[in-house]
Amino acid sequence: MAGIRRVKLDSQGFEVSAQGLGCMGMSYFFGAPKPEPDMIKVIHHAINAGITFLDTSDVYGPETNEILIGKALKGGMREKVNLATKFGVKYDNREMEVSGDPAYVKYACEASLRRLGVDCIDLYYQHRIDNRVPIEITMGALKELVEEGKIKYVGLSEASASTIRRAHAVHPLTAIQLEWSLWSRDVEEEIIPTCRELGIGIVSYSPLGRGFFSSGxxxxxxxxxGDMRKDLPRFQAENLEHNTIMFKKVSDMAAKKGCTPSQLSLAWVHHQGNDVVPIPGTTKIENLEQNIGALSVKLTPADMAELEAIASSDSVKGGRYWDGIPTFIDTETPPLSSWKA
Incomplete structure (x- = not known):
């Protein structure tokens, strides 16, 4: 593998490249799906460069991103990667529904296995928490999938600290996926310390602020x-002007460090610890190479302190999502005693 170190993501020894590749934007949320042959070239370039950790979900497309990944992994590529996908978010007449029902967990896993063309998923996340179903019930179904050999490791995405604790008590969690970047730091209060206490790895999505730290x-x-960023609060005119002040400060610091603003922002995530693996997404090989370059950016404690002063809580205006999108703020589930199958 060319130059990308590997890390053990959790206390169970799940080893991945220190940087992954988020594949969502190839198929969904950022405008029209990109040409399949071009995206397969990007994925192969990433693998050949030493990125072993690919991230997708059944809702990206929906479903087409998993099919794309499946095609990219043919011809011997499967053995070179750690494959992560997710379940739990589905659309019914364009309305988003979250499901953690055990029967649905099993159904979704089988469907993902077929689309990906694999016998086993390395890391299977619950994409969003269903607050109608006790987390213990959902985790019980995931534990059964591990025992059946259909998945190796279990993760949660956008889960609160208390939900993480309850889930981990049923079956060890390998990773928590969450948004962590210079402009999304609210996870540092409770969730990051909980993961570290329990020996759970941290996977950072949108570490470049959905492209904001690439070009402001x-x-x-x-x-x-159809690009979701047109509707996100932080990209609206009334907030963007304020948020651009942060970008300019990051850009000035990057110039002094001899790197790009995106590399500096990504390096800040890398310097959070070996238990943190960011998964920046891209559809272009040149951007992929730039992201890999972030691994070579060295930050001193003084650099980190300067960046964290730039990225203080009052530096950002606007929420991460629009209203109605579930996040870790509202993931509490009913007690197990309330469940009636």
Whole structure:
């Protein structure tokens, strides 16, 4: 493997490349799906560069991103990667529904295995928490999938500290996926310490602020129809002007460090510890190479302190999502005693 170190993501020894590849934007949320042959080239380039950790979900497309990954892994590539996908978010007449029902967990896993063309998923996340179903019930179904050899490791995405504790008591969690970047730091209060106490790895999605730390407000200039960023609060005019102040400060610091703003922002995530693996997404090989370059950016304690002063809580205006999107703020589930199958 060319130059990308590997880390043990959790106390169980799940080993992945220190940086992963988020594949969502290839198929969904950021405009029209990108040409399949081009995306397969990006995925193969990442694998050949030493990135072993690919992240997808059944809702990306929906479903088409898993099919894309399945095609990319043919011809001997499967053995070179750690494959992560997710279940739990589905759309019914364009309305988002979250499900942690055990029967649905089993159904979703079988469907993902078929689309990916694999016998086993390395890391299977609950994408969002169903607050109608005790987390112990959902975890029980995931534990059975491990015992059946259909998944190796279990994770949660956007889960609160208390939900993580309850889930981990049923079956060890390998990773928690959460948004962690210079402009999304609220997870540092409770969730990160809980993961570290329990020996659970941390997977950072959107570590570049959905492209904001790559090009600042210019990221909005060429967005396609259907790109979710057009609707996100932090990208709205009334907030963007304020948030651009942070980008300019990061850019100035990056110039002094001899790297790009995106590399500096990504390096800040890497310097949070060996139990943190960011999964920046891209659809372009040149951006992929730039992201890999972030692994070579060295930050001193003084650099980290400067960045964290730049990224203080009052530096960002606007929520991470629009109203109605479930996050770790509202993931409490009923007690196990209330469940009636």
């Amino acid at each position: 407000p210019k990221v909005l200039e060429n967005l396609e129809d």
